[in-house]
Amino acid sequence: MGRPPCCDKIGIKKGPWTPEEDIILVSYIQEHGPGNWRSVPTNTGLLRCSKSCRLRWTNYLRPGIKRGNFTPHEEGMIIHLQALLGNKWASIASYLPQRTDNDIKNYWNTHLKKKLNKSESEERSISENITLQTSAARNTINHRSTYASSTENISRLLEGWMRASPKSSTANLLEQKLQNGSNDLMDHHNDQPPYEHVEGSWDHGFHVHPKISEENVKCDLDVQEDGDGDGDGDDHHNATPPLTFIEKWLLEETNTGGQMEVMSPLMELSSML
DNA sequence: AATTCCGCCAACCGCATAATA
């Protein structure tokens, strides 16, 4: 019953990959394409489990991966996407096609978290001197970890975005949706990346993210709203494409190589967090 | 020069969900 076992744990090699193993894996995937990881160790003779092969491919060998320092623009995107989505690294990575979720996660844990903590404590020391602060404002500062779970706060973030974006009408719609009670924006387990139109190619040194090849572009927002009581999902589908504002905005930012003048309001927002 | 400390990052582990017999 069920599927056959993934791989027997006996004789499985662990630890760093050797160049020889990399070559074997890459040439196998070039021939057969990524996927069906279960058969990779068997067919290649690699003494690795399928998981390890997949991870090695997605995090290191996959073409189109950008390595090295993160640009300020990428940094800004990560900060804001993290505020919006929480620690949904795969979802965040889908907005930064050249970066892996692992890379982003590492960068967050080693750089950005410290950076934000530092600015947060500075912010706190300043705020302690301001007596006319509302308790809500204090919560914003002191409960960053739960920030993304608040629809209200997401709306506030979007307010900042709208100031920076020309697509205010779409933004308004999205904000309305959020204010109507949808708080599922951060739940990206079923999210599809926004760049499904991007075509991967070996020739261009770019590979389609595994998730891109799946054509079901589903919107968590709409799904959430279908369950909000009115049961009317069609209107929403006609009214707004899934996450259009956020996704297009981010894509445009990426494609233009980083427009810091547009990012600056976001930077201000991040310092608010 | 030797040792210790610290930061970075590749890889592993465990869990949740999807897929399949």
Add this chain to the structure above:
DNA sequence: GTATTATGCGGTTGGCGGAAT
């Protein structure tokens, strides 16, 4: 419908290299 495995994801760890002492 159920049992079982595959796959994907996020959290965590361990090794390596450079900085500090």
